[in-house]
Amino acid sequence: MTICIRKYPYRLVIVVLTFFLVSWMMLFIKTGPVSRTTTSRYVQIGDDDSISTLNQPGFIPLINNRKLDGALQQNIPNVTFNTNKNGKHERNSPYKVYVYDLPPKFNVNLSDCVKKVDGCFHLDEKMFGMGSRLLRRDSQFSYRNTHQFSLEVILHHKILHSRYRTMNPKHADIFYIPFYPGLACFCRSFQKSSFDLDLLHKELWHYLTEKWPFFEMREPHAMALGKIEREHWSQRCGILKGNKYANRIQFIGIEEEYKTAYRSYFERNGQHVLVAPYPSYGHFIEGEEAHRNDFTKGAKYDRNVFVLMAASSRASHEVRKILQDQLTRTSKSYNTYVNTEEQYDGVWYVTPECGQNNAAWEQGTELFTVEWMRHSVFCLQPPGDSPTRKSFYDSVTAHCIPVIFLPEKARVKYPFQRLLNYSEFTVNFGLETFLLEKPDIVDLLRKIPEDYVIQLQNNLLNVSKRLQYSYPSNIDSDDAFQMILDELGAIYKLQV
Ligand SMILES: *[C@@H]1O[C@H](CO)[C@@H](O)[C@H](O)[C@H]1NC(C)=O
Ligand SMILES: *[C@@H]1O[C@H](CO)[C@@H](O)[C@H](O)[C@H]1NC(C)=O
Ligand SMILES: *[C@@H]1O[C@H](CO)[C@@H](O)[C@H](O)[C@H]1NC(C)=O
Ligand SMILES: *[C@@H]1O[C@H](CO)[C@@H](O)[C@H](O)[C@H]1NC(C)=O
Numbered sequence: 401m402t403i404c405i406r407k408y409p410y411r412l413v414i415v416v417l418t419f420f421l422v423s424w425m426m427l428f429i430k431t432g433p434v435s436r437t438t439t440s441r442y443v444q445i446g447d448d449d450s451i452s453t454l455n456q457p458g459f460i461p462l463i464n465n466r467k468l469d470g471a472l473q474q475n476i477p478n479v480t481f482n483t484n485k486n487g488k489h490e491r492n493s494p495y496k497v498y499v500y501d502l503p504p505k506f507n508v509n510l511s512d513c514v515k516k517v518d519g520c521f522h523l524d525e526k527m528f529g530m531g532s533r534l535l536r537r538d539s540q541f542s543y544r545n546t547h548q549f550s551l552e553v554i555l556h557h558k559i560l561h562s563r564y565r566t567m568n569p570k571h572a573d574i575f576y577i578p579f580y581p582g583l584a585c586f587c588r589s590f591q592k593s594s595f596d597l598d599l600l601h602k603e604l605w606h607y608l609t610e611k612w613p614f615f616e617m618r619e620p621h622a623m624a625l626g627k628i629e630r631e632h633w634s635q636r637c638g639i640l641k642g643n644k645y646a647n648r649i650q651f652i653g654i655e656e657e658y659k660t661a662y663r664s665y666f667e668r669n670g671q672h673v674l675v676a677p678y679p680s681y682g683h684f685i686e687g688e689e690a691h692r693n694d695f696t697k698g699a700k701y702d703r704n705v706f707v708l709m710a711a712s713s714r715a716s717h718e719v720r721k722i723l724q725d726q727l728t729r730t731s732k733s734y735n736t737y738v739n740t741e742e743q744y745d746g747v748w749y750v751t752p753e754c755g756q757n758n759a760a761w762e763q764g765t766e767l768f769t770v771e772w773m774r775h776s777v778f779c780l781q782p783p784g785d786s787p788t789r790k791s792f793y794d795s796v797t798a799h800c801i802p803v804i805f806l807p808e809k810a811r812v813k814y815p816f817q818r819l820l821n822y823s824e825f826t827v828n829f830g831l832e833t834f835l836l837e838k839p840d841i842v843d844l845l846r847k848i849p850e851d852y853v854i855q856l857q858n859n860l861l862n863v864s865k866r867l868q869y870s871y872p873s874n875i876d877s878d879d880a881f882q883m884i885l886d887e888l889g890a891i892y893k894l895q896v
Contacts, residue, residue, distance in 0.1 A: 491563035492563065493562075493563045493564040494564075494889055494894060495564065495573040495574065495889055495892075495894035496564060496565070496566035496571050496572050496573050496574075497559060497562070497564045497565055497566065497572060497573070497574045497575070497576050497622075498565075498566055498567075498568070498569040498571070498572035498574075498575050498576065498614075499556075499559055499560060499565060499575075499576045499578055500575065500576065500577055500578060500607075500608075500612070502577070502578055502579060502604075502607065503607075505600070505603075506578070506579045506580070506600070506603075506604060506607075507552075507553075507556060507578050507579060507580050508525070510580045510583040510584050510587050511523040511525075511529070511553055511580060511583055513583070513586075513587040513590070513591065513595075514583050514586045514587055514590070517586075517587070517590035517591070518586060518590065519754075520547060520754035521547050521549075521550070521583075521586075522545050522546075522547065523547065523550055523553050523583075525557075527544065527871075528553075528554060528557040528558070528871065528872060528873040529550050529552075529553025529554045529556070529557055530544050530546045530550070530554060530679065530683060530869065530871055530873075531544030531545040531546040531547065531550075531681075532544075532545065533545045533764075535681070535764050535766055535767045536767055536770070537685075540684060540685050541682055541683070541684060541685060541797070542682075542683050542685050542871055543681045543682055543683070543766065543767060543770055544681060544683060544766075544871070545681070545764075545766055546679045546680065546681050546683070546766075547679070548654075548678050548679060548790035549582050549583070549586070549626045549627055549654075550626065550679050551582075551624050551625075551626045551652075551653070551654055551676060551678070551679055552578075552579075552580040552581070552582055552583060552624040552625075552626040553580065553583070553626075554679055554869050554873070554881075555624045555652065555676075555881065555884070556578040556580075556624070557873045558869070558873045558881045559576050559578075560873075561873050561874040562876075562881075562885070563876060564885055569612065569614060572614070572619070573620065573892065573894050574619075574620045574621070574622055574888060574892060574894075575612075575614050575615070575619055575620065575621045575622070576621075576622050576623070577604075577608065577621055577622070577623040577649065578623075579604055579623060580624075580626065581623070581624075581625060581626065581627075581632060581637065581639045582625060582626025582627040582631075582632070582637070583626060584597055584600060584637075585597070585627060585631070585632075585636060585637035588636065588637075589636065597637070597638075598638075601638075601639055605645045608621075608645070609645075615645075615648070618648065620650065620888075620891075620892045621648060621649045621650065622649065622650045622651070622652060622674075622888060623649050623650075623651055623652070624651070624652045624653065624676075625639075625651045625652065625653030625654070625673065626653075626654070627653075627654070628653070628654060628655035628657070628786050628788075629651075629653055629655055629656050629657045629668070629673050630655075630657045630662065630786065632653075633666045633668070640666065640668065641666060642666070642667055647667075647668075647671055650674060650888065650891060650892075651673050651674065652673070652674045652676050652884055652888075653673040653674070653675065653676065654675070654676060654677070654678045654788070654790075655673070655675065655786055655787070655788045655813075656672065656673035656675055656813045658787060658807070658810045658811060658812045658813070659810065660810075673813075674884065674887050674888065674891065675813045675814065675815045675816075676815055676880060676883075676884055677793045677815050677867045677868060677869070677880045678788075678789075678790035678792070678793050679790075679793075679868075679869055680790065680793035680794045680796070680797050680867075680868050680869075681766045681767075681769070681770055681794055681797070682770065682794065682797030682798065682868055683868060683869060683870060683871035684797075684865050684868060684870040684871070684877065684879060685870070685871055685872075686870045686871070686872070686875040686876070686877040686879075702775065703774075703775050703776055703777050703800075704738075704744050704775060705734075705744050705747055705772070705775050705776040705777070706744060706745050706746065706776070706777050706778065706842065706845070706846075707727070707745065707746040707747070707776070707777070707778045707780065707803075707841060707842050707845055708746075708747050708748075708749060708772055708773060708776035708778065708779050708780065708800065709723055709724075709727055709746075709747070709748045709749070709779070709780040709782070710749045710751050710769045710772055710773065710779070710791055710794075711748065711749075711750070711751060711780075711782070711784075711791070712750065712751050712752065712753045713750050714753070714784075716784040716785050717782060717783045717784050717785075718835055719782045719783060719805055719831065719834060719835060720782050720784065722834075722835070722838050723748070723780055723782055723841060724748060726746060726840055726841055726842070727746040727747060727748035727841075728741075728743045728745075728746060728747050728748065729748045729750060730747060730748070730749060730750065731749070731750045733768045733771065733772075734768070734771045734772045734775055735771070745842045746841065746842040747772070747776075749768075749769065749772045751765065751768075751769055752765055769791075769794060770794060770797075770798055773794060773795050773798035773800040774798045774799075774800070776798075776800045777800065777801060777853065777857075778800065778801050778803050778827065778845050779791070779795035779798075779800040779801065779802055779803065780803045780841065781795065781802045781803060781804050781805075782805055783805060783831070787806075787807065787812045788812065788814070792804070793867055793868060796825075796860065796863075796864050796867045796868070797864055797867075797868050799857065799860050799861055799864060801825065801826065801827060801853070801856050801857060801860060802825075802826045802827075803826070803827045803828075803829070803841075803845070804826055804827070804828050804829075805828070805829050805830070805831040805834055806828050806830065806831060807830075807831045807832065808830040808831065808832050808833065809832070815867065815880065815883070816866070816883045816886075816887060818887070818890070819883065819886070819887075820863055820866070824856070824859040824863075825856055825859040825860040825862075825863050826856075827845070827848070827856070829844070865877075865878060865879055866878065866879060866880060866882075866883050867880055868880055869881055
């Protein structure tokens with residue numbers, strides 16, 4: 401590539417100049433008068449007294465507090481999928497995205513389907529897919545029963561409310577396909593033979609190629625993948641499997657397959673997933689002043705647990721077995737633990753898997769995990785069935801420094817690495833060396849100088865907002881969704 405450029409420097413200069421000129425003209429034509437008045441429409445959550453009295457430090461579980469949840473919800477405008485009213489009042493944005501108005505069988509019906517058959521999904525539309533229950537609320541953070549595979553629903557809602565959205569496909573730079581391929585997969589496993597996923601995929605390609613010209617015109621198209629990439633080419637889910645249409649789409653997903661042999665076998669070589677955070681339980685609340693005692697402000701919040709691993713008892717990876725043996729195992733909540741136990745150096749909090757121990761989930765297991773993380777300095781994030789895990793993002797929002805074990809000879813992608821330097825807020829131990837030497841994890845982490853730990857905590861504090869999805873979805877936020885838009889803009893060279 402560099403060689404070509406050297407050979408034809410004049411051509412390159414002309415191409416670049418033309419590109420800038422055209423981009424500038426497009427911007428000029430599209431943006432029109434800037435309307436920032438929309439801010440006044442934005443809801444101010446927290447006006448309600450019942451909420452502000454709860455802005456106290458310490459542990460205030462809000463499970464079953466329907467009143468509070470109600471108060472939060474009342475202020476949020478209803479989500480509508482098929483509106484076409486605001487066409488004239490598009491807000492200013494660096495580029496425009498058109499969201500296809502797909503028939504409900506491609507999205508809403510799928511989230512309804514998984515909600516009915518699997519108690520672990522709470523994809524309430526009013527909550528923007530972020531979980532139907534508010535488990536805890538601090539002034540700037542809410543914790544919800546967000547499902548780790550809800551990215552498809554969350555991004556759909558975010559883009560519907562985004563200032564990047566255009567109602568006119570002719571104004572669009574990127575087309576968003578709001579199909580829920582991961583949820584379709586779950587739906588299929590539950591409904592078995594009555595659900596024809598292959599047919600649904602065919603109908604999607606038919607819609608894209610026949611209803612509008614843009615897909616055939618090779619305009620940029622983007623779509624979310626709620627499960628890890630590998631599963632989306634499995635026999636069961638298969639939207640990526642040997643599919644000529646799929647390779648025309650820029651997927652936004654929670655994990656890109658890192659094994660190059662797999663990638664080439666499934667003809668995904670040269671195709672990259674835009675890696676996005678798994679949805680965490682924690683959501684930054686936009687449009688709210690920081691509270692003096694907000695725990696999220698303080699990285700040095702009373703953290704008496706030095707090393708924590710929150711993981712189920714299933715040893716899905718060898719490194720987990722090693723760590724399990726080194727840590728003190730408990731199923732107790734943090735509060736019960738501090739009153740009865742004395743060992744705080746290394747704790748393994750055993751989380752129930754969803755589907756098991758429904759009573760624990762009914763009580764808000766999510767919150768117990770968060771509470772452990774909030775009191776820990778380091779949170780171990782060992783690989784499991786795949787190299788990345790959702791818990792990483794929970795520890796980020798709880799400001800517990802994630803400890804990762806990256807393979808030394810392969811490249812596991814984390815979100816937005818072009819813009820974020822992970823060495824500044826995580827600790828990485830090479831996987832192969834760790835497996836070989838089996839060092840004591842607590843001793844190892846104790847060797848890190850305290851100054852450096854504090855620096856990591858401060859950097860984590862700075863970055864955490866950008867690795868979560870802010871709530872509600874109808875207010876602009878400097879969050880993971882904005883990072884996704886920035887990355888899409890960079891991929892399609894839409895931001896000058
Ligand atoms: C949202 O919908 C509910 C019922 O579905 C209705 O009571 C409420 O007034 C609506 N809110 C807004 C802001 O339209
Ligand atoms: C989707 O859901 C709507 C409303 O529940 C229902 O009327 C429709 O038949 C469903 N469509 C399919 C294809 O299941
Ligand atoms: C990332 O941060 C680490 C630790 O501060 C530093 O050594 C490294 O040079 C940084 N990398 C980049 C690309 O800035
Ligand atoms: C926090 O992040 C912003 C935006 O990336 C950066 O400009 C700033 O330097 C960071 N501050 C610290 C203390 O790292």
